[in-house]
Amino acid sequence: MRLLLVLACAGLLTACQLVYKLPTRQGNVIEQKQLDQLKLGMTREQVTYLLGTPLAASPFRTDRWDYVGYYKSPRGKVSKRIVTLYFEQDKLARMEGVEDTSASAGIENPDVKTVIREERKEAAESEREASERDSGVIITPQ
Template sequence: MLKILISIAVTASLLAACNVPSFRLDVQQGNAIDDDKVAQLREGMTARQVAFLLGTPQVKGTFVREDRWDYVYYHRPGRGASELRRVSVFFDHGRVARIEDTQAPGG
């Protein structure tokens, strides 16, 4: 009889725990990328001007490509879809030659 009561109590506790909504934290990593600031980027800008607008890049050149800065932003909300965005700025002789954005402004 005691085993049955313990089993019922444990089962009821487990079922009650299943109905409690769990809390999930938002996870944000990388550089927050502002659409307005990305829109201000222009070919011919200096590296210093780019750093003033977007801040220090997440990845600033590598041994393979010294002329590329990558700004990466990842956001996983507690509920809903994740967002991954990357803005790459390519330099030629210290000036912006091209900009690649994985997300169109406003989207």
């Protein structure tokens, strides 16, 4: 009987999504405010100080660094970002993937403040939608 009660409680808790899932981060943590500080002509040391060590730097092609970031929120939203930097004579010459794509593609920024702000915004929108629904009472004109 106890086992049945424990299994029923566990089933109810998982059905209500009360189990917290940790966010998953892999690769480089790439934030837009760091990328906004990148300027052409910066040295490799300045870029390393600003963004950290690149995830993919080939020993055979030293003029290209790849920063790869992956984030999965507790709600299941996945965002990926790849930033490729090209160097010429140890100076930053070209950048790909630096522009902010979160507004156009719906990819959230993986920093904690943005995640919390987005969750609050979604909760407020769902409350607003729930309050705007009709009451179910149909009034017919006489």
